[in-house]
Amino acid sequence: MYLIGLTGGIASGKSAVASRLGELGAVVVDADKLAREVVEPGTPGLAAIAERFGPAVIAPDGALDRAALGAVIFSDPGERLALNAITHPAVWRRARELFEAAERADPDAVVVYDVPLLAEAAADRPITFDLVVVVDASSATRLDRLVSIRGLTPEEAGHRINSQASDAERLAMADVVIDSNGTLQQTLDQADALYERVRGTVQRNVGGRA
Known part of the structure; x- marks a missing residue:
């Protein structure tokens, strides 16, 4: 198995890159989906x-009221850390199961x-990725996308961007950076080149074991 850690700030284009890698043949494990699964x-x-956090974050049907919880955690870093301490280890355990499968x-x-x-959650993941890929777009680009595409107010968008690691913190982890400030096609072309490179590495490793 060749394990890639793919990350990027909110509205960076990371999901588009993940989808493309899946189309090309990679097995994609989506941490956001797992985060929903572990709080069902x-x-x-x-x-x-x-x-x-109390009953205010639970909807009448017994499900998590994400809007209510979001209003708490995106305005208070301490509350966000408390939530992460609950969810990150559970998500990571489920991810490990899927990697092994x-x-x-x-x-x-x-x-x-x-x-x-x-x-943000590196300490919860006692594993080394073969490659860490960061999808990078400027804060201004991401703010514009959150407002124009997702319908957030500039204040809401700013809170969400600021609640995550800084661009510098993510880039410091990167083995590969995909620049998504340009067009979608330019971003996808970089994903294609990445997958071709990785498959070449895997095939050489297979050949070395033969």
Whole structure:
């Protein structure tokens, strides 16, 4: 298995890169999907959130009220850290299970862990990635995307950008940087080149074992 850690700030284009790598043949494990899975009704994660943040963040149907929780954590760094302490370890345990399943199915699989908070939660992941890829766009570009595409106010968009690691912190982790300030096609072309490079590495490793 060749394991890629793929990260980028909110609205950086990371999801587009992950989708492209999946189309090319990689196994994509989406940390955001796992984060929703580990706080579904009846899970220990949701119970821990209810205990820590109170009944106001639980919807009438028993599910997590994401809007209510978001209003708390995006305005208070301490509350955000408290939430991360609950969810990050649970997400990582589930991700490890999926990595192992992919490797059992194909020992030479390229597995992409699509994770927005790679820099923020490094201590929760006792593993070394074969490659860390950062999808990078300027804060101004991401702010514009959040306002024009996702409909957030500039203040809401700024809170979300500032709640994550800085660009410098993410770039310091990077083995490869995909610049997504340009067009979508320019970003996808870089993803194509990355996958071709990785597959070449995997094939050489296979040849060396033969």
